[in-house]
Amino acid sequence: MTAFQPGGFKFTDSPDPAWTFGASSSTTHFGRQWAEQETQGWKTIDTSQEDPRYLYALSISGIVPRPIAFVSSISAKNEENLAPFSWFNQVCTNPPIISISCTGGSRQKDTARNILETKGFTVNIISEPWAVQANAACIDAPAEVNEWVVSGLTKEPSTSIAPARVKESAFSMECELLQHIEVKNAAGGLAANLILGTVKYIHVRNAVLDERGLVDPAKFMAVGRLGDVAYSKVGDGFRIPRPAWAEEKEKLQDQLGDVLWTTSGNIRSES
Numbered sequence: 001m002t003a004f005q006p007g008g009f010k011f012t013d014s015p016d017p018a019w020t021f022g023a024s025s026s027t028t029h030f031g032r033q034w035a036e037q038e039t040q041g042w043k044t045i046d047t048s049q050e051d052p053r054y055l056y057a058l059s060i061s062g063i064v065p066r067p068i069a070f071v072s073s074i075s076a077k078n079e080e081n082l083a084p085f086s087w088f089n090q091v092c093t094n095p096p097i098i099s100i101s102c103t104g105g106s107r108q109k110d111t112a113r114n115i116l117e118t119k120g121f122t123v124n125i126i127s128e129p130w131a132v133q134a135n136a137a138c139i140d141a142p143a144e145v146n147e148w149v150v151s152g153l154t155k156e157p158s159t160s161i162a163p164a165r166v167k168e169s170a171f172s173m174e175c176e177l178l179q180h181i182e183v184k185n186a187a188g189g190l191a192a193n194l195i196l197g198t199v200k201y202i203h204v205r206n207a208v209l210d211e212r213g214l215v216d217p218a219k220f221m222a223v224g225r226l227g228d229v230a231y232s233k234v235g236d237g238f239r240i241p242r243p244a245w246a247e248e249k250e251k252l253q254d255q256l257g258d259v260l261w262t263t264s265g266n267i268r269s270e271s
């Protein structure tokens with residue numbers, strides 16, 4: 001095992017800085033190496049025939065890296081709860097909505113039950129320096145066990161809801177239940193509770209903000225979820241501008257000609 005190295009984020013070139021519209025990825029050495037793996041073919045999985053345990057392990061290793069919502073909630077009986085959820089993402093920002101999926105199966109997650117009971121919850125983004133503490137909160141302890149105490153993390157009162165936010169988190173959101181969807185399994189049981197929450201307040205540490213008021217990934221050191229019990233750090237980043245049709249359409253037509261248009265009947269399979 002190599003010793004843990006914290007942080008270390010920097011921006012590099014994109015994987016293909018000289019790329020032009022329509023050029024395949026095999027114009028770079030990196031792209032050619034990647035294409036060579038095609039000789040090994042594909043494994044195709046029919047999800048309706050597969051062992052659910054393998055499907056789970058495969059899916060969480062393939063859909064990566066996932067952001068992690070570290071959720072603090074509270075039950076109707078005032079039992080506090082803290083747990084991480086990586087089936088999490090932003091749905092939209094106007095209005096600001098996030099989604100979290102809590103699986104059902106043998107037991108309903110305390111987090112889902114709490115959110116349905118009391119509506120308010122906080123979502124805290126985890127950074128490297130306290131990832132170990134956050135991980136401890138996924139313990140499958142009875143609802144009466146306080147994961148705040150288990151994890152060693154610190155409660156900071158929220159502005160608008162009862163559950164506290166995590167003081168160690170550089171980016172926390174106070175959320176309110178907007179909608180909840182019960183996803184059923186083939187036997188009609190609960191597969192997952194999909195929670196949609198409206199973000200009411202965002203608390204972001206000044207120390208991680210850049211001069212534009214945005215989160216600087218080098219300072220934030222957020223972690224993500226990989227397969228098995230693995231976490232990802234934010235490694236080096238690269239920027240690729242979003243192409244805008246209005247600015248690029250002439251160049252696209254010049255470079256690609258009629259094949260550009262789906263109506264031309266041309267399907268380009270190789271370059």
Ligand SMILES: Cc1cc2nc3c(=O)[nH]c(=O)nc-3n(C[C@H](O)[C@H](O)[C@H](O)COP(=O)(O)O)c2cc1C
Nearest residue numbers: 083084085086087101102103109110111138139140
């Ligand atoms: C990083 C990480 C991500 C996780 N993501 C999810 C998830 O998206 N959905 C889920 O149901 N459980 C997920 N889990 C497992 C829950 O955190 C775990 O079942 C926890 O005990 C639930 O706590 P609760 O019953 O107190 O709500 C994850 C665990 C870890 C460590």
